[in-house]
Amino acid sequence: MKSIKNVDFLLFDLGNVIINIDYQFTINELKNLLPENKNHLxxxxxxxxxxxxxxxxxxxxxxxxxxxRMHFQSDWSDVQIDQIWNSLLKDIPLERIDLIKKLRADFGLAVLSNTNEIHIKKVNEIMVENFGIPSLDPLFDQVYFSHELQLAKPNVEIYEVVADKLKTDPSKILFFDDLEQNLLGAQTVGYQTHLINHPKALTGFFEDVL
Structure with a gap:
């Protein structure tokens, strides 16, 4: 198999690996909402x-x-804040969901993401709306979020904790992330890693495997 040797678990980041995200979109939204003298915030x-x-x-x-509210604008409602904050979350391509389903036949699958409660609630809504699936849990063997572990990438401890929870040697985990610094942290613990640097990178990696 292409680049997949001695792997027990495939471990996936969420942003730009499973779900497309666009920070610039949220930045532009904030610029439209805020007076110019607050743009520096x-x-x-x-x-x-x-x-x-x-x-x-x-x-x-x-x-x-x-x-x-204290940072930007005191009169913003909870709903407005959630909408602005979630605006960076875009689509989950069907081809990625199909890929995950196929990979599960041959590998253990897990997610490791730096994220938060508000975003995950929105991700679950996207999953239901587009795929009729209530969350990521039915697709993966394990799902690990930074806000639940109270640890974040690229801190080495989070990779050690995840390997321990997966009950496998770190060297048998292949980790996909869109940020080089997160991969470097994982490599320190012994993970195999692969950088996802364009929208087709994940499906492209597995073209010769499936």
Whole structure:
């Protein structure tokens, strides 16, 4: 098999691996909503402390929304904040779902994603609307989210914890992610890795396998 040797589990990131995401779309949405004198706050948002804390499950969704109001605009409603925050989540191509279903016949499958409660609720809605599946759980053997593990990529500990939970040697995990830094963290623990750098990269990788 092409590049797949001694692999017990295929481990997938979510963003731009399973579901397409578009940060620039959300940035543009924020620019349209905010007065020009607040546009500088947008670039401070994604690396902000409260964003990182939310991604690691260290603050609640309501705390996160309150922080967004303090950061951007005090009169934004919960619904408006969720809509803005989820606007970066786009489509899940059917070919990726079909691929996952086929791969399950030969491999253990798992997800490892830096994400949060609000996004996962939206991902589940997309799954139901497009595929009649309530969540990612029926497609994978295990699903691991940073906000539930209270750890985040590329911290080495998260890869150690996931390998332990999968009950397999890290060297027998093949990990797909769209960020090089996340792959480097996984390689430190011993994972096999593959960079997903364009929309057809995942399905293309498995063309000679299935």
């Amino acid at each position: 947008i670039e401070l948002f994604f690396p902000s402390n409260f964003h990182k804390q939310y991604e690691m499950g260290l603050i609640s969704s309501q705390n996160f929304r309150d922080e967004i």
